[in-house]
Amino acid sequence: MSTGTRLAGLLLLTSSLTFPSVLLAQTADDAGNDEDQMVQDTGADEEDQDDAQQNDDQDDAQEPEISVPGGGIIVTGRRNRDPARSSTQVLNVLTEADIARTGEGDIAGALTRVTGLSVVGDGRVFVRGLGDRYSLALLNGLPLPSPEPLSRVVPLDIFPTNVVASSLVQKTYSANYPGEFGGGVINLTTKAVPTEDFLTVSFGASGDTETTFQNGLTYFGSNLDSFGFDNGNRAVPSNLQAFFDSGERIGGVPLSVTEGIAGQLFPTNLVTLQRVDDQRPNFSGSVTGGLSVDLGEDTFLGIIATAGIKNNLRNRSVLSQSGSGDLTEIFQQQETFITDENILVNGLLSFGLDFGENTVRWTNLYIRDTLKTARLSQGFDIFPGVTGFDFQNQQTAWFERQLIDSQLVGEFEFDRLSVDVRGGYARTDREAPYNANFSYTRTNLPGDPFGDQFVAYFNQLSDAGISTVAFDDLREELWFGSIDLSYELLDNLEVTAGYAYSDTTRRSESREFRPFISGDVVDDSVVPALGLRRPGDIINGATLAGFNVTLTEATPFPVFDAALEINAGYGLARWVPTDTLTIEVGLRYEEAAQVVALDQSVFNTPIPGATSTNLNNDYFLPSGTVTWEPIPDLQLRLSASQTIARPQFRELVEQVYFDPESNREFVGNPLLNDSELLNLEARSEYYFGGPDKVSLAGFYKKIDNPIENTLQSASGVVRTGFANAPTAELYGAEFDFVYGIDLYDLGGSFFETKQVLIQFNYTFTQSEIQVGPDDVAPIIGAPNQLASLLFDDGAQLVGQSDHIANFSVGIEDTEKTQQASILVNYASERVTLRGGPLPDVVEDPGFTVDFVARTELGFLREGVELSMQVRNIFGRDNFEFQESETGRLEINTFDVGTSFSIGIKAEF
Numbered sequence: 001m002s003t004g005t006r007l008a009g010l011l012l013l014t015s016s017l018t019f020p021s022v023l024l025a026q027t028a029d030d031a032g033n034d035e036d037q038m039v040q041d042t043g044a045d046e047e048d049q050d051d052a053q054q055n056d057d058q059d060d061a062q063e064p065e066i067s068v069p070g071g072g073i074i075v076t077g078r079r080n081r082d083p084a085r086s087s088t089q090v091l092n093v094l095t096e097a098d099i100a101r102t103g104e105g106d107i108a109g110a111l112t113r114v115t116g117l118s119v120v121g122d123g124r125v126f127v128r129g130l131g132d133r134y135s136l137a138l139l140n141g142l143p144l145p146s147p148e149p150l151s152r153v154v155p156l157d158i159f160p161t162n163v164v165a166s167s168l169v170q171k172t173y174s175a176n177y178p179g180e181f182g183g184g185v186i187n188l189t190t191k192a193v194p195t196e197d198f199l200t201v202s203f204g205a206s207g208d209t210e211t212t213f214q215n216g217l218t219y220f221g222s223n224l225d226s227f228g229f230d231n232g233n234r235a236v237p238s239n240l241q242a243f244f245d246s247g248e249r250i251g252g253v254p255l256s257v258t259e260g261i262a263g264q265l266f267p268t269n270l271v272t273l274q275r276v277d278d279q280r281p282n283f284s285g286s287v288t289g290g291l292s293v294d295l296g297e298d299t300f301l302g303i304i305a306t307a308g309i310k311n312n313l314r315n316r317s318v319l320s321q322s323g324s325g326d327l328t329e330i331f332q333q334q335e336t337f338i339t340d341e342n343i344l345v346n347g348l349l350s351f352g353l354d355f356g357e358n359t360v361r362w363t364n365l366y367i368r369d370t371l372k373t374a375r376l377s378q379g380f381d382i383f384p385g386v387t388g389f390d391f392q393n394q395q396t397a398w399f400e401r402q403l404i405d406s407q408l409v410g411e412f413e414f415d416r417l418s419v420d421v422r423g424g425y426a427r428t429d430r431e432a433p434y435n436a437n438f439s440y441t442r443t444n445l446p447g448d449p450f451g452d453q454f455v456a457y458f459n460q461l462s463d464a465g466i467s468t469v470a471f472d473d474l475r476e477e478l479w480f481g482s483i484d485l486s487y488e489l490l491d492n493l494e495v496t497a498g499y500a501y502s503d504t505t506r507r508s509e510s511r512e513f514r515p516f517i518s519g520d521v522v523d524d525s526v527v528p529a530l531g532l533r534r535p536g537d538i539i540n541g542a543t544l545a546g547f548n549v550t551l552t553e554a555t556p557f558p559v560f561d562a563a564l565e566i567n568a569g570y571g572l573a574r575w576v577p578t579d580t581l582t583i584e585v586g587l588r589y590e591e592a593a594q595v596v597a598l599d600q601s602v603f604n605t606p607i608p609g610a611t612s613t614n615l616n617n618d619y620f621l622p623s624g625t626v627t628w629e630p631i632p633d634l635q636l637r638l639s640a641s642q643t644i645a646r647p648q649f650r651e652l653v654e655q656v657y658f659d660p661e662s663n664r665e666f667v668g669n670p671l672l673n674d675s676e677l678l679n680l681e682a683r684s685e686y687y688f689g690g691p692d693k694v695s696l697a698g699f700y701k702k703i704d705n706p707i708e709n710t711l712q713s714a715s716g717v718v719r720t721g722f723a724n725a726p727t728a729e730l731y732g733a734e735f736d737f738v739y740g741i742d743l744y745d746l747g748g749s750f751f752e753t754k755q756v757l758i759q760f761n762y763t764f765t766q767s768e769i770q771v772g773p774d775d776v777a778p779i780i781g782a783p784n785q786l787a788s789l790l791f792d793d794g795a796q797l798v799g800q801s802d803h804i805a806n807f808s809v810g811i812e813d814t815e816k817t818q819q820a821s822i823l824v825n826y827a828s829e830r831v832t833l834r835g836g837p838l839p840d841v842v843e844d845p846g847f848t849v850d851f852v853a854r855t856e857l858g859f860l861r862e863g864v865e866l867s868m869q870v871r872n873i874f875g876r877d878n879f880e881f882q883e884s885e886t887g888r889l890e891i892n893t894f895d896v897g898t899s900f901s902i903g904i905k906a907e908f
Helices: 003-008 020-042 046-061 096-102 107-111 238-246 255-262
Strands: 091-095 117-120 124-127 135-139 164-170 184-190 198-208 216-218 274-276 282-296 299-323 330-355 358-381 389-414 417-442 468-490 493-518 548-553 559-578 581-598 613-631 634-645 656-659 664-667 675-689 692-704 707-714 717-724 727-742 754-770 803-813 818-827 830-833 841-843 846-856 864-871 880-883 888-890 899-907
Touching: 184 358, 198 299, 216 330, 216 358, 238 255, 255 548, 330 389, 493 656, 707 830
Parallel strands: 135 184, 664 717
Antiparallel strands: 091 164, 117 124, 164 184, 198 282, 198 899, 216 274, 282 299, 299 330, 299 888, 330 358, 358 389, 389 417, 417 468, 468 493, 493 548, 493 559, 559 581, 581 613, 613 634, 634 675, 656 664, 675 692, 692 727, 707 717, 727 754, 754 803, 803 818, 818 846, 830 841, 841 880, 846 864, 864 899, 880 888
16 A cells, blocks of 8 residues: 555544634633533533523534535534534634734735645645645635736736735535635635724835845836836836837838837836835835714624735845756856835725625725836856856846736624525736846957956847846736525525526736847947947937937747637535534536737737647536544544646746746747646544644645746846646645643733643645656647657656644733744745756745734723744745756855834724
8 A cells, every 4th residue: 555545544633723813703602602511511500501502602603604615614503613623624724813823914824833734935825735837726715806917816916915805725626616626725814894893004124134224226207116116117118019019020111210119118217226225114004994883673884995015125145056967067156235115005995784594795805016126236157168257237126016906795694594695706917018128248359359357248249248127017807606505405404506607708818028229330240339338337228329220129929819718607515414414516618719829910820839828628526525523533534636727827827927936937839738636635633622733634735737946047138937737736735733821820910811832733745756768748839749758657746845834932911912932834845846867946935933012002992912933033045946966057056144123093
């Protein structure tokens, strides 16, 4: 029997909640249940029964607010109100209080403390080591389009914690969720009707040892940059826009036109690097208000509005290398100093109506995440038989991501019938205008009169650095709707049927231009017109005057249109044959049409050569979970399901995207196919009472056609592509432990309401790609390529860490806001790029240690809270590299530093 099969058969103890607030609510639940039992056993009088009912009411008030399709996460007939314990599925739920304990300012950071979850890059959540393509993000049970072309789901670091009422992570599949379910689903529920009127104002400041009060880089841009908006300076210049509108190819327009375009491509305020000697601290601020109006007859109207801004600066000195196949020699190296200014602006306006058992919520969300980056790099190239070239490159860029989402959700109860109706519209935009790169080359050639100086070459010298300017624009629109009907056929049997529809369209435009100079002014073979410039010197239209300037377009396929239409129907049954046994079974049918094609209308003459994608697939996806409570407080779960993972638009489009986080380029593969998954899980959970619990789980997944990142290296450029591996297996185990120690017995007023809370969770995961001698992995230009040329048999999946662990120990007050915790996070090495014939690119996250604390400031006024955080106390750096027995090359390695933050929040 294989290890995967043995682990898949384990009985598990689960980590439903990594944080204690819901567990503390469970304490109250236990008390309520005990009191109910006492009422039944002793025949207590009516007053005692009223007291028991009051406890139940208090328990109800502590239930986290969760909105999911089908509405069925709580098992019918169970009195326990902890959703993680009473659900038929494996859940982790973070309430507002749980998130506050982590001290994180965004949802991505808070989710790193959940068992089996890790965050890679800028907010991309990996579940059990599976890439973000296997994760599903929902808002109030409805899909979210991503404004980031490099991410399947919305990067969760753009969701501030003040707009979220709860975050649910479900790791086992149920048919009420979309079929694209690999590692798990993350459902964010926004706040609806507040229990009372409130107004909260918060301010914060932060910094880190690598950035704050240190030297940095910037460029002017516009006077609104620090707020995440441009004042119009970055609009497509008039001459370039006229060229776009003409439908002509750049090689077919007169020289006078290209010179006019080139004269507007390098405005001084957008391409001139500036040094900042003493960088300021980061700042943030938010205001959130809620209003609850009693309309009478058990009807309440709630209005919640929030607005916030966060501006962070970050320095990085990134080391990137490439070399020989055995990694013993370095042929190319770059050290890039980067200053990023990240601005997050968010707003939410929500209207909720509660009448009886019914709820209607209208949620409107706006998030704008902007990155202004300034970069200066220095490096060298070594070519066989010649002296190495030295390079200095500068980059100025602006990436703005914007999400607008409007949702209407109705959850209605009619005796035994429940009806959920959901619908809405979302639009995301990602613009990257004036992404300008200038390259300066020192050839070091003996016969070159300027070989000992850095020169900005614009004469098509083949081995010199090339200067470019790019304009990217992405727009994605999503219409969605669903209806779910649930009916209690019997007191212990509920059935649900539902239909869901979504229609996603994306338009992706990428135009990159390279200026070249020719003519009689200077001999092209010696020095171009813009030679002998120093790195950082201004290059603008005036500099180009008097020369013959031509442009070439580096993007052969500039504009793609993509669409994905999904129709799905499902049936689900939840049966509770006894008080200790629950069975849930479901079946989902899902058909989808996915198209990616080059927009041939961009140019007057069609563009040959682009490969289109046209996938039309349908699936029957069964799911089932059995939950058994053999003795009080012990639960055993068995779960099995089949799911899918479709290739995403960014993985299919033959366009090059630059990722400022990983510092490299990505390009799609239109020959990708759907992945199909078999999921098995066994779990055991034991609840000691109060916040104390322990759990153990084992899981197994088989994946046909998993999509993997692959390494492409050409002319010194490290680029990420995508390809289907033949098959893969993933298996592992999870362990979770929470234990609270009451300090009341220590005596004194300080310890009377204090407790120590210890939490530990650990996930062990193993994966293997299986490659046969005749398996193929199609890519552009090689549709019958052998998979063995890209994948090694037995290699682990991209993004999978063997070990993920979280440990925290803290002291907190059970009656007021007063907490202090040490948080330790560990993730072992994980592959980020499949190397093919070269070693894989590996990231080593290692250990990070944080300290978070918050307390009420009663001496000021009631409702004022002070928070403090120290992140990455021991300064764990970022390591991403290729390594073999004979050598090691750094790919994306830099110092991270230690960060500090302080904040104050006042509630009125």
